[in-house]
Amino acid sequence: QVQLVESGGGLVQPGGSLRLSCAASGFTLDYYAVGWFRQAPGKEREGVSCISRGDGTTYYANSVKGRFTISRDKAKNTVYLQMNSLKPEDTAVYSCTAGDPITTVQAMYGPSYYYAMDYWGKGTLVTVSS
Helix, strand or coil, rough: CCCCEEEEEEEEECCCCEEEEEEECCCCHCCCCEEEEECCCCCCCEEEEEEEECCCEECCCCCCCCCEEEEEEEHHHHEEEEECCHHHCCEEEEEEECCCCHHHHHHCHHHHHHHHHHCCCEEEEEEECC
């Protein structure tokens, strides 16, 4: 079965850390650029981070730069999002996508491109609260 599955969300206190996983089955994730997106209640979806295929170039939204790190584990067919120094405003459903590199970067900055991805996960909820 071809799918992307996110995991690792949960409740964490401000200043805490979480590591999200985006695991692919049925296809090789390393052939695709992978993006992480989030959507908070009542807000538009926003691009958080993405990693290209090949050279592994990474991109981060200004709001998470210096706090979040995206990485790949080719052997596990998984992409991770390490989230440190979490803030209440990071609370959202986080989802991952797989697609071609250009479209993935476009989706980071233009929400309409999100639907041009090849694969989407269902998301995992991250709640940052004391």
